[in-house]
Amino acid sequence: MGEAIATRLAAQGWEVVGWTRSGRASATVEVTGDPDDAVARADVVLLSLFDGPACRQVLDDVRDSLRAGTIVVNTSTIAPAEAAELAGRLGASYVHAPVLGSVPAAADGALRVLAAAGQDTLDRVRPVLETLGTVGGVEDASTAAALKLIANNSLAGAVLALRDALRQADALGLPREQVLDVLELGQLGRLVARKRAFLTHPSAAVTGTATGIGTKTGTGTGTAEFTLGALAKDMALLAAASDIPLRGAAHLADTAAGPDADIAVAATVPAATDAVAGEAVLEPLRAYIRGHATGDPAHFRDAFLPTAHIEGIRDGAFVSWPLEEYCALFQGRPAPDEPARSRRIDAVDVHGTVATATMTLRHGPDTFTDIFLLTHVHDSWRIANKAYHRHS
Numbered sequence: 001m002g003e004a005i006a007t008r009l010a011a012q013g014w015e016v017v018g019w020t021r022s023g024r025a026s027a028t029v030e031v032t033g034d035p036d037d038a039v040a041r042a043d044v045v046l047l048s049l050f051d052g053p054a055c056r057q058v059l060d061d062v063r064d065s066l067r068a069g070t071i072v073v074n075t076s077t078i079a080p081a082e083a084a085e086l087a088g089r090l091g092a093s094y095v096h097a098p099v100l101g102s103v104p105a106a107a108d109g110a111l112r113v114l115a116a117a118g119q120d121t122l123d124r125v126r127p128v129l130e131t132l133g134t135v136g137g138v139e140d141a142s143t144a145a146a147l148k149l150i151a152n153n154s155l156a157g158a159v160l161a162l163r164d165a166l167r168q169a170d171a172l173g174l175p176r177e178q179v180l181d182v183l184e185l186g187q188l189g190r191l192v193a194r195k196r197a198f199l200t201h202p203s204a205a206v207t208g209t210a211t212g213i214g215t216k217t218g219t220g221t222g223t224a225e226f227t228l229g230a231l232a233k234d235m236a237l238l239a240a241a242s243d244i245p246l247r248g249a250a251h252l253a254d255t256a257a258g259p260d261a262d263i264a265v266a267a268t269v270p271a272a273t274d275a276v277a278g279e280a281v282l283e284p285l286r287a288y289i290r291g292h293a294t295g296d297p298a299h300f301r302d303a304f305l306p307t308a309h310i311e312g313i314r315d316g317a318f319v320s321w322p323l324e325e326y327c328a329l330f331q332g333r334p335a336p337d338e339p340a341r342s343r344r345i346d347a348v349d350v351h352g353t354v355a356t357a358t359m360t361l362r363h364g365p366d367t368f369t370d371i372f373l374l375t376h377v378h379d380s381w382r383i384a385n386k387a388y389h390r391h392s
Contacts, residue, residue: 002048003028004106005075005132009046012109012131017041021054036065043067044128047074051233052082059086066093071125075099075113077152077230079237083116083145092118095125096141098148101133102225104194109133116144149238153246155226156235158191159263166199176200198264226263281348281355281381284374288383289343292361295334297327305375305382312388337364355381367391 002020007028010016018031019038025031032038039045039062049055055076066072073095074086083096099105100112111133115122122137129135138144165188169179180199183192192199239246284303291299300323310326312319321329335341346358353376361368369389374381 001075001103001106004103005046005048008106008109009128009131014128014131021049021058035062038062039070040065040067042070044125045070045072046128047072047076049074049076050230051076052078055082055086059090069093071095071121073097073125073128077148077234077237078145080142080145080149080241083141087116087141092121094141095121096144097129098144099132100148100151104225106132112136114138114144114147116141146241149234149241152231152234153238155191155263156231156246158188159231162188162191162199195262195264198262228261228263231263281350281357281374281376282345284381284383285345285348285357285359285372288359288372291330292341292343292363293334293338294332295330296332297330300327300330303383304386305377305384308383308385310386310388312390314390335363340364353377365392 002018003026006016006018006026010029016029017038018026018029019033019035020026020031023033035058045062045066047055047058049058055074055078059072071093072090074083075097077098078086087094087096095115095117097113097115097117100114101110105111109132113129113133113135115125115129115135116138117125122135126135138147162183165183166176166179169176177200180192180196183189184196235246287299287303291297291303304323306323308323310319310321310323341364342362344360346360348355348357355374355376357372357374359370359372361370367390369391371387372383373385375384
């Protein structure tokens with residue numbers, strides 16, 4: 001992103017001197033190996049860094065080299081508290097200006113800039129920001145940072161929704177191109193259109209690592225416009241700032257492709273932990289299903305740890321059965337209406353050596369939602385506990 005911004009500015013006639021933490025040179029702008037040299041020559045210092053600690057470190061390193069009157073414009077996506085702290089430290093010479101849009105938008109000058117600064121300061125840097133896109137004034141640095149995180153949260157939601165749609169389509173055996181044609185017509189259309197090449201050829205979404213101030217270089221067949229690691233970082237910042245957990249978003253970077261892959265890879269590649277766990281994490285859940293299907297409690301003993309409890313509301317009272325008490329409820333034969341019953345594993349989320357799973361069971365007039373906690377112990381997965389809700 002940093003390289004795209006610098007290239008855009010240079011192409012529009014601005015004199016640009018670049019510096020990256022990685023030391024990698026850009027082919028499109030003048031680059032110096034000394035950050036002090038870069039900022040000492042600048043009227044505007046523009047930051048495009050990965051996170052708040054990187055912003056603080058760079059500014060600490062170059063602060064003595066900033067000229068009087070130089071304005072620092074920070075386009076990085078950081079926490080609201082971090083943005084407020086930087087604004088307080090640099091005062092009127094600081095503009096917090098996170099941007100909406102990725103590398104193609106930066107190259108085209110089509111970013112949406114959320115700029116927070118005093119009017120005089122904003123007027124001074126407006127020509128630079130308008131070279132990058134449309135500028136919208138925001139009340140303060142904290143608000144600008146928070147709005148950027150909210151915008152990225154909507155992107156994370158779309159990525160996860162697209163992932164689920166493609167997994168369902170694959171399970172139904174639908175042709176990928178036909179599925180993408182249909183998805184482009186709906187609410188995910190813009191994302192699908194923008195990422196279609198990646199979605200058609202998932203290997204193209206795997207890239208190399210971030211290089212300093214926002215630049216990314218590819219070691220695969222494509223170049224990441226926005227990495228899974230960056231989006232996962234943003235969602236962690238949002239969850240911490242709002243104190244509201246974001247279910248599923250924390251696993252965006254946890255794929256076999258790694259955090260430096262483009263966000264499109266989340267829709268096409270299973271989670272790395274799923275790839276490692278593979279069929280193994282599903283086996284105790286399938287043993288549990290076999291127990292219900294056959295009425296044979298031996299399958300439950302295979303599925304659960306001996307210390308497991310099965311808990312829920314039965315006949316209006318809370319029950320917490322140890323495993324053997326639960327097994328005693330089964331008589332070793334299928335239920336009379338077994339052919340009409342069904343069970344479905346709805347979701348499995350693996351977190352290293354533990355996992356959670358949700359299952360729906362339709363048993364005659366009753367539907368059960370079962371929630372499982374699983375653990376990896378002695379080289380296999382077992383159910384540690386189960387809680388259930390009965391719908392009549």
